Amino acid sequence: MASDVTRRIGIVGGTAWRWRGARRMSTSTSTSTSSAAKTKSSSGSTKKEVNLFTAINQALHIALDTDPRAYVFGEDVSFGGVFRCTIGLAERFGKNRVFNTPLCEQGIVGFAIGLAAMGNRAISEIQFADYIYPAFDQIVNEAAKFRYRSGNQFNCGGLTIRAPYGAVGHGGHYHSQSPEAFFCHVPGVKVVIPRGPQQAKGLLLSCIRDPNPTLFFEPKSLYRLAVEEVPENDYMLPLSLAEVIREGRDITLVGWGAQLSAMEEACKEAEKDGISCELIDLRTLLPWDKETVEASVKKTGRLLVSHEAPVTGGFGAEIAASVAERCFLRLEAPVARICGLDTPFPLVFEPFYLPNKNKILDAIKSTVKSSRSCVFARQQNIWLALMHPFCPHKQKQPVTGLIESGRPDSGPTVQPAPSADHPVQQ
Amino acid sequence: MSLIQLSKNQSLHAALLLPVTNSVGAHLRRHFSSTETDTRTLTIETSVPYTGHKLEPPSRSVETTQKELLTFFREMSLMRRMEIAADSLYKAKLIRGFCHLYDGQEAVAVGMEAAITKKDNVITAYRDHCIYLARGGTLVGAFAELMGRRDGCSKGKGGSMHFYKKDSGFYGGHGIVGAQTPLGCGLAFAQKYLKEEHVTFTLYGDGAANQGQLFEALNMAALWDLPVILVCENNHYGMGTAEWRAAKSPAYYKRGDYVPGLKVDGMDVLAVKQACKFAKEHVLKNGPIILEMDTYRYHGHSMSDPGSTYRTRDEISGIRQERDPIERVRKLILSHDFATEKELKDTEKEVRKEVDDAIAQAKESPMPDPSELFTNVFVKGLGADAFGVDRKEIRTVLP
Numbered sequence: 022m023a024s025d026v027t028r029r030i031g032i033v034g035g036t037a038w039r040w041r042g043a044r045r046m047s048t049s050t051s052t053s054t055s056s057a058a059k060t061k062s063s064s065g066s067t068k069k070e071v072n073l074f075t076a077i078n079q080a081l082h083i084a085l086d087t088d089p090r091a092y093v094f095g096e097d098v099s100f101g102g103v104f105r106c107t108i109g110l111a112e113r114f115g116k117n118r119v120f121n122t123p124l125c126e127q128g129i130v131g132f133a134i135g136l137a138a139m140g141n142r143a144i145s146e147i148q149f150a151d152y153i154y155p156a157f158d159q160i161v162n163e164a165a166k167f168r169y170r171s172g173n174q175f176n177c178g179g180l181t182i183r184a185p186y187g188a189v190g191h192g193g194h195y196h197s198q199s200p201e202a203f204f205c206h207v208p209g210v211k212v213v214i215p216r217g218p219q220q221a222k223g224l225l226l227s228c229i230r231d232p233n234p235t236l237f238f239e240p241k242s243l244y245r246l247a248v249e250e251v252p253e254n255d256y257m258l259p260l261s262l263a264e265v266i267r268e269g270r271d272i273t274l275v276g277w278g279a280q281l282s283a284m285e286e287a288c289k290e291a292e293k294d295g296i297s298c299e300l301i302d303l304r305t306l307l308p309w310d311k312e313t314v315e316a317s318v319k320k321t322g323r324l325l326v327s328h329e330a331p332v333t334g335g336f337g338a339e340i341a342a343s344v345a346e347r348c349f350l351r352l353e354a355p356v357a358r359i360c361g362l363d364t365p366f367p368l369v370f371e372p373f374y375l376p377n378k379n380k381i382l383d384a385i386k387s388t389v390k391s392s393r394s395c396v397f398a399r400q401q402n403i404w405l406a407l408m409h410p411f412c413p414h415k416q417k418q419p420v421t422g423l424i425e426s427g428r429p430d431s432g433p434t435v436q437p438a439p440s441a442d443h444p445v446q447q
Numbered sequence: 448m449s450l451i452q453l454s455k456n457q458s459l460h461a462a463l464l465l466p467v468t469n470s471v472g473a474h475l476r477r478h479f480s481s482t483e484t485d486t487r488t489l490t491i492e493t494s495v496p497y498t499g500h501k502l503e504p505p506s507r508s509v510e511t512t513q514k515e516l517l518t519f520f521r522e523m524s525l526m527r528r529m530e531i532a533a534d535s536l537y538k539a540k541l542i543r544g545f546c547h548l549y550d551g552q553e554a555v556a557v558g559m560e561a562a563i564t565k566k567d568n569v570i571t572a573y574r575d576h577c578i579y580l581a582r583g584g585t586l587v588g589a590f591a592e593l594m595g596r597r598d599g600c601s602k603g604k605g606g607s608m609h610f611y612k613k614d615s616g617f618y619g620g621h622g623i624v625g626a627q628t629p630l631g632c633g634l635a636f637a638q639k640y641l642k643e644e645h646v647t648f649t650l651y652g653d654g655a656a657n658q659g660q661l662f663e664a665l666n667m668a669a670l671w672d673l674p675v676i677l678v679c680e681n682n683h684y685g686m687g688t689a690e691w692r693a694a695k696s697p698a699y700y701k702r703g704d705y706v707p708g709l710k711v712d713g714m715d716v717l718a719v720k721q722a723c724k725f726a727k728e729h730v731l732k733n734g735p736i737i738l739e740m741d742t743y744r745y746h747g748h749s750m751s752d753p754g755s756t757y758r759t760r761d762e763i764s765g766i767r768q769e770r771d772p773i774e775r776v777r778k779l780i781l782s783h784d785f786a787t788e789k790e791l792k793d794t795e796k797e798v799r800k801e802v803d804d805a806i807a808q809a810k811e812s813p814m815p816d817p818s819e820l821f822t823n824v825f826v827k828g829l830g831a832d833a834f835g836v837d838r839k840e841i842r843t844v845l846p
Contacts, residue, residue, distance in 0.1 A: 121688050123657030128659060192545070194608075194622060195545075370820040373820055
């Protein structure tokens, strides 16, 4: 019987699972894995070039090392996890603190809430953010409201849920989604997304030590691709504080996670056309740093938000609405949202779906140019502007935009071919 | 190990067993006529007895025919070849996305199909290529889907994990572990309501057996006496975790508690056939049943898993030598002189060519039209809008 064979042979040792053939991860360095294993936590402030999964691995080592009541668990984590983030943890901290769970996401999160409710740091891993939905009830109803509904008698503040999210080039429907917006609708949990190794380490440690339940979404396309200098010591980065990573005058771009790299490229391209872009990494989506964004938009007068998740009901909508409330009179152009399309995450059409550099660049140009030449718009008098014969706002009215979509040569990117079966709205 | 007895009234014609001509080998599957092959039934004993939970297990003696054995051999070889070809296509980056291969488990798909009709439903998780083939799917449909081409069985929009075939009741590949089990109950309820005496086979793995949804499904199925057969394809590893590391009781056929169960050697196609036949009769009379198929996957969990870090190579090669489903049928065929070794080799060559031709044809198939990105999100006619990046310029009414 195979089961007997299995039982006899002790199955130990790390898996060598790799995300093979990932287009954007070709610069992976196998040496960094071993360097991470050697890294001693809290050993001064020396820096070392490491990739994202190694930075996360360092943070987990530090978290377990500095708090004897911290635990790491999830599917396949004791072997190092499918993305190698938990490598070496089980060997160092033992199987009672780092362990595999069965394939049961709802159970994993529910279990983690209970563990955290006893005052522990429960660091659970959902193997892909796409698998988080079975645990949705636990996160929304159990974790987020535990403190509130018990009148602060109980809480699960030590809970941290790590999950890799986002596109990788070929992940298909169930290995590519960005579910952050669902959880941003839930008061009581924090949602954090890092953009690179250095941020990831500091933010993850903050999440683990934060007295609130946190969701930490890791951009899986960057696990091997993103390499930067990361301090080897124990450090934390503040939550709910956005970071201006590029200063500019003409337009504010807000994004998070892997999307920032596409946005940064677009900023560089726009600069060649004389458009100066300010780029903000939101870092924490809930509760988010409205002040930093507001200050920036008041300076530039324009806003573009971008994320991989579908545009409708995405977190970009929340940012756009808040900015409209707070900066209405300073806005010189409508807020642009460059996001995923309102379709399920596609398999072969991923390049069409994604809000790539060119889509962002087009939006930057049209947002800036539409308002720059209009003296009335600059004076925030939209009615005068619309009556003006040369006002470009006229051509950019939503109604005319719709008509444009029927022309085969219009539209910067995806243009569904009009046909009898798929009529494009005229 | 296997015993053979010819049925009493047909043993007189035993001499007819011997003249198997070369032409038979050339047209093995679906080209048989009663004149070419022997249609007499023979009885073969399964290698391992069934173990029952709250039921009387069926007999170990399985009736089969020469034609059926040769068909089994061909179908399983075809599946094996398809999966190996998919492996190389993935490595050549012609298949993107996730890809989970079925080789080793072929006997489950083939044996199950032999016991049921196309009116019965089958629903499974993401390891679905061979189930699709067994349900009557074509190689071109499979390979085109794997490569995301227009001729794929899901129009190239699903990929490896999402094969479907509606006309033969294959409700497809589902990506999230265990999520398909309650769906199977819904299918079975609809069948029961229609009083059509058809059943649903809901397949899940030993990893999914630890999902809460399975227990919810079991309760509903038993509460309402649904004609659903919950088939646990136990390949002993839920991704990279051995069953005993993840499950307190790896006796999955007993885990339905109040739902009767049957443990089956899932590497023996005849045992699977017998069990599925038995299960179908059982559920129509008595409500749900669990079939635990003791099987094995040779490949890793998915293409990014080499499959050799959490188990030994010796273990894999041991199973290949001792329990391989195709080799078992090959031995049966040879020991009864139903075909010569050369004829079986020829079958394998044909199968290889068939697969290669299908790949060539699938490669010719174009990518889906870009407008397909927006289709099938909602039903046609609802007038729902799909928006592009800025809700203005890329906007279409969903067809």
